[in-house]
């Protein structure tokens with residue numbers, strides 16, 4: 001039997017959760033999967049699963065088994081609400097900063113702005 005949360009709603013299975021994420025995305029021309037529902041105040045998609053909220057991109061990385069080493073789930077596309085597993089990789093924050101630096105080297109430096 002699946003575990004239940006407070007109201008007795010059955011906890012979604014990973015399979016159902018994948019379907020839920022796919023049902024609430026907008027696919028852009030760049031192939032990004034934009035989360036259409038609730039966003040965290042830093043721009044990441046968030047979704048409730050069981051007792052707590054999850055970042056959608058982190059959840060997607062687990063549900064679709066994005067490969068890589070590292071504690072963080074990072075975007076190749078810099079779109080925070082994107083959760084296309086093909087745009088995600090695991091790594092460290094340091095690596096992320098270095099990658100971002102490399103990507104932005106050709107364009108005007110964004111004065112440490114929150115992207």
Ligand SMILES: [Zn+2]
Nearest residue numbers: 032077082087
């Ligand atoms: Zn993307």
